[in-house]
Amino acid sequence: MTNMAQTKVPMPEQAPDVRNRNFEEVALGYTADLAMEEATRCLHCKNSPCVSGCPVNVQIPDFIALIAAGDFAGAYAKIRETSALPAVCGRVCPQESQCEGKCVRGIKGEPVAIGRLERFAADWQMQQPPVDAQPPVSNGIRVAVIGAGPSGLTCAGDLARLGYEVTIFEAFHTAGGVLVYGIPEFRLPKEIVRREIEGLKAMGVKIQTDMVIGKVLSVDEIIEMGYRAVFIGSGAGLPQFLGIPGEGAVGVYSANEFLTRINLMKAYLDGYDTPIKRSRAVAVVGGGNVAMDAARSAKRLGAEQVYIVYRRSEAEMPARKEEVHHAKEEGIEFRLLNNPKRILADENGRVCGMECVEMELGEPDASGRRRPVEKPGSEFVLDVDSVILAVGTSPNPLIRSTTPGIEANRRGCLVVDESMQTTKPGVYAGGDAVTGAATVILAMGAGKTAAASIDAYLQQNN
Amino acid sequence: MYRILDKRRLNDQVVQMTVDAPFIARKVQAGQFIILRIDERGERIPLTVADFDRAAGTVTIIFQTVGATTQRLATFEPGDEIADFVGPLGRPTEFGAPKKAVVIGGGVGCAIAYPQAKALHEMGVSVDMIAGFRSKDIVILEPEMRAVSNHLYLTTDDGSYGEKGFVTDVLKRLLTEESYDLCIAIGPIPMMKFVSKTTEPAGVKTLVSLNPIMIDGTGMCGGCRVTVGGEVKFACVDGPDFDGHLVDYDELMRRNSFYRDEEAHACRLEAQIHD
Numbered sequence: 185m186t187n188m189a190q191t192k193v194p195m196p197e198q199a200p201d202v203r204n205r206n207f208e209e210v211a212l213g214y215t216a217d218l219a220m221e222e223a224t225r226c227l228h229c230k231n232s233p234c235v236s237g238c239p240v241n242v243q244i245p246d247f248i249a250l251i252a253a254g255d256f257a258g259a260y261a262k263i264r265e266t267s268a269l270p271a272v273c274g275r276v277c278p279q280e281s282q283c284e285g286k287c288v289r290g291i292k293g294e295p296v297a298i299g300r301l302e303r304f305a306a307d308w309q310m311q312q313p314p315v316d317a318q319p320p321v322s323n324g325i326r327v328a329v330i331g332a333g334p335s336g337l338t339c340a341g342d343l344a345r346l347g348y349e350v351t352i353f354e355a356f357h358t359a360g361g362v363l364v365y366g367i368p369e370f371r372l373p374k375e376i377v378r379r380e381i382e383g384l385k386a387m388g389v390k391i392q393t394d395m396v397i398g399k400v401l402s403v404d405e406i407i408e409m410g411y412r413a414v415f416i417g418s419g420a421g422l423p424q425f426l427g428i429p430g431e432g433a434v435g436v437y438s439a440n441e442f443l444t445r446i447n448l449m450k451a452y453l454d455g456y457d458t459p460i461k462r463s464r465a466v467a468v469v470g471g472g473n474v475a476m477d478a479a480r481s482a483k484r485l486g487a488e489q490v491y492i493v494y495r496r497s498e499a500e501m502p503a504r505k506e507e508v509h510h511a512k513e514e515g516i517e518f519r520l521l522n523n524p525k526r527i528l529a530d531e532n533g534r535v536c537g538m539e540c541v542e543m544e545l546g547e548p549d550a551s552g553r554r555r556p557v558e559k560p561g562s563e564f565v566l567d568v569d570s571v572i573l574a575v576g577t578s579p580n581p582l583i584r585s586t587t588p589g590i591e592a593n594r595r596g597c598l599v600v601d602e603s604m605q606t607t608k609p610g611v612y613a614g615g616d617a618v619t620g621a622a623t624v625i626l627a628m629g630a631g632k633t634a635a636a637s638i639d640a641y642l643q644q645n646n
Numbered sequence: 647m648y649r650i651l652d653k654r655r656l657n658d659q660v661v662q663m664t665v666d667a668p669f670i671a672r673k674v675q676a677g678q679f680i681i682l683r684i685d686e687r688g689e690r691i692p693l694t695v696a697d698f699d700r701a702a703g704t705v706t707i708i709f710q711t712v713g714a715t716t717q718r719l720a721t722f723e724p725g726d727e728i729a730d731f732v733g734p735l736g737r738p739t740e741f742g743a744p745k746k747a748v749v750i751g752g753g754v755g756c757a758i759a760y761p762q763a764k765a766l767h768e769m770g771v772s773v774d775m776i777a778g779f780r781s782k783d784i785v786i787l788e789p790e791m792r793a794v795s796n797h798l799y800l801t802t803d804d805g806s807y808g809e810k811g812f813v814t815d816v817l818k819r820l821l822t823e824e825s826y827d828l829c830i831a832i833g834p835i836p837m838m839k840f841v842s843k844t845t846e847p848a849g850v851k852t853l854v855s856l857n858p859i860m861i862d863g864t865g866m867c868g869g870c871r872v873t874v875g876g877e878v879k880f881a882c883v884d885g886p887d888f889d890g891h892l893v894d895y896d897e898l899m900r901r902n903s904f905y906r907d908e909e910a911h912a913c914r915l916e917a918q919i920h921d
């Protein structure tokens with residue numbers, strides 16, 4: 185029997201005024217009963233529009249049918265056929281513009297809660313005793329992966345499964361990429377990432393942390409060491425600033441710095457050495473997931489006022505809908521159609537305000553979004569003592585500038601063909617390093633494609 | 647894990663350690679630094695590579711105990727291990743082709759100035775060194791500095807050793823007597839600022855090594871940004887060496903004091919020298 189309820193089965197969550205003071209996960213996940221109830225909302229459309237909305241073609245109606253039937257292990261296995269990181273993607277994918285955006289149930293009412301169901305299957309699986317992961321028989325061929333974010337981890341996992349001896353070189357002291365340094369604990373518990381990484385190690389993947397490629401070793405040196413192919417998944421970690429006056433003031437951070445202190449260095453926990461400032465009033469500039477994460481983290485650190493300052497309107501905000509909704513519930517104040525003009529500092533050089541100007545939407549620009557234009561004379565000062573800039577990131581030039589033969593485009597993104605091969609034979613790339621800041625699922629998909637291509641390349645060249 | 651092979655106390659507050667880090671030893675050049683993290687809960691702190699031995703695969707650091715991490719590190723002994731040791735980071739110093747250089751170190755900054763002087767000396771450049779300390783009991787690396795320079799001018803604030811006064815006093819005098827085409831100044835921010843002010847009218851190219859707060863050391867946090875010639879630079883990837891005449895020292899000083907309350911221990915490199 186199809187469940188014809190117009191709305192998703194609600195997912196239990198921590199109450200907003202409780203969770204905005206802790207870093208524990210906000211959404212608690214479905215129970216088996218709730219998941220089975222939600223699963224019966226799926227109509228099992230013949231042409232499965234949802235699958236076409238998934239960048240990695242998860243067989244959505246099939247796994248949902250398995251959940252409805254109570255076969256959770258089967259559901260997990262079904263997702264795992266095409267997705268390497270279900271517990272992560274179920275939590276952080278922008279479902280509303282992917283699978284759920286195509287769901288027929290969404291025409292009249294809410295779409296099926298595909299993300300929540302994916303998360304349920306993955307979380308259920310994690311509760312089960314681990315199956316003895318026998319490392320696959322090695323084929324003796326070594327492959328190097330640079331960067332332990334979603335793209336690198338996925339590529340490494342797929343190659344290891346095919347028998348390759350994979351070593352991941354990671355610049356940071358912990359593997360996980362944005363999943364550990366960017367996305368906060370309250371949205372993606374680090375334990376989940378850790379388990380995925382343990383799983384890779386059990387398959388024989390070696391992870392060498394503290395290795396900044398381009399500094400300690402070049403790509404060419406890695407090849408000389410006997411690695412037959414290289415995958416570059418170094419992300420897009422270089423923060424942009426606005427170039428407005430006052431950005432050098434004390435109390436202005438990039439979101440990367442702020443979030444890294446919190447997530448990677450655990451500055452908010454007692455017993456960790458890295459410091460973090462507790463601010464009174466914080467302006468976060470930007471409208472993406474990064475801005476939401478920074479704002480909600482600032483609130484959790486005890487800020488009385490946290491503003492999102494975004495120059496367009498809510499409709500143009502690139503953040504996941506759920507994050508915007510959660511942020512509002514937690515008391516984040518949205519100052520939309522506002523643009524910062526300069527940051528004000530007191531006599532000690534510390535932030536004491538941010539001057540903004542109101543905007544209105546004009547004609548659509550190159551991105552198809554309506555271009556914001558200033559309303560003359562509407563300047564005002566926001567009373568804040570910290571400013572966090574979440575206005576975009578671009579790929580770090582370190583690898584491309586130390587690897588002869590590798591080409592990048594004007595935005596600094598590595599150029600690849602459809603097999604994910606760069607302009608240097610045997611060297612592949614994917615994820616944010618190629619696309620610029622994008623999504624976990626796209627990075628994962630790129631890692632998968634690259635792994636298949638590397639396998640084909642090495643089969644041919646062996 | 648990175649094993650400590652050797653440890654030497656240079657004075658009450660300054661410790662030298664040699665660490666087993668073969669990958670870094672193979673690549674590092676004068677002017678570059680490493681970032682270390684003592685253990686799982688530690689913070690990442692940058693320290694300049696004071697020396698290295700490519701054949702032995704070792705890297706030497708010299709640090710002053712100013713706060714939690716450096717104090718804790720100072721208790722480590724040979725055989726102990728450091729959780730993380732990342733590098734070589736930053737750009738090697740670009741000396742150019744000078745004929746005569748003056749290399750100036752302030753306090754523990756001498757630990758970083760010394761390898762620069764040594765590199766210049768090995769390039770065949772004629773090197774004078776000026777080394778400033780608060781007092782006699784904290785003088786470090788004197789024989790080493792002497793070995794790589796024509797002249798080592800030592801100053802102490804209190805006159806307990808060498809000349810009484812600041813490095814800039816000696817520098818002013820030398821600038822009238824000698825003709826330098828390169829000055830390297832490494833030490834507390836006020837010292838670098840005043841050295842740069844002194845060399846600017848004389849038109850002597852001056853390199854300073856900046857020490858902003860860093861996290862990753864690879865360009866991903868922007869915490870280390872400094873303003874140089876009106877432009878924003880990330881010291882970890884664009885530096886740490888910059889043209890001393892173009893640096894906004896006051897901004898750097900303000901930014902570096904940001905976490906002073908959180909760190910809850912006041913003593914700082916700058917405390918060593920005042921203007």
Ligand SMILES: Cc1cc2nc3c(=O)[nH]c(=O)nc-3n(C[C@H](O)[C@H](O)[C@H](O)COP(=O)(O)OP(=O)(O)OC[C@H]3O[C@@H](n4cnc5c(N)ncnc54)[C@H](O)[C@@H]3O)c2cc1C
Nearest residue numbers: 331333334335355361362366397419615616622623624627
């Ligand atoms: C705060 C924040 C929130 C986000 N929220 C979402 C979300 O909700 N949903 C979503 O889908 N996406 C989200 N994203 C985007 C998503 O996280 C990224 O698109 C994705 O992580 C990209 O994966 P990647 O593997 O390409 O790179 P990354 O995850 O960036 O990993 C790259 C890795 O390479 C390492 N590296 C870099 N340079 C070197 C080098 N020279 N040598 C060795 N290692 C190197 C880095 O340290 C890092 O570990 C968010 C991003 C941020 C910053």
Ligand SMILES: Cc1cc2nc3c(=O)[nH]c(=O)nc-3n(C[C@H](O)[C@H](O)[C@H](O)COP(=O)(O)OP(=O)(O)OC[C@H]3O[C@@H](n4cnc5c(N)ncnc54)[C@H](O)[C@@H]3O)c2cc1C
Nearest residue numbers: 691692693694709710713714715716857858859860902909
């Ligand atoms: C490129 C570079 C090279 C350096 N080389 C040396 C060196 O060779 N020898 C040496 O003794 N010192 C060096 N420093 C300074 C050294 O990193 C700091 O003294 C150290 O981080 C202090 O850590 P702490 O926990 O002991 O002190 P804390 O209690 O953390 O801080 C004491 C003071 O040190 C500064 N500081 C704190 N954290 C950092 C950080 N992550 N980066 C920079 N400064 C910080 C702050 O201004 C603070 O007020 C260098 C700094 C940089 C950026």
Ligand code: FES
Nearest residue numbers: 863865867868882
């Ligand atoms: S230390 Fe993070 S960008 Fe320089």
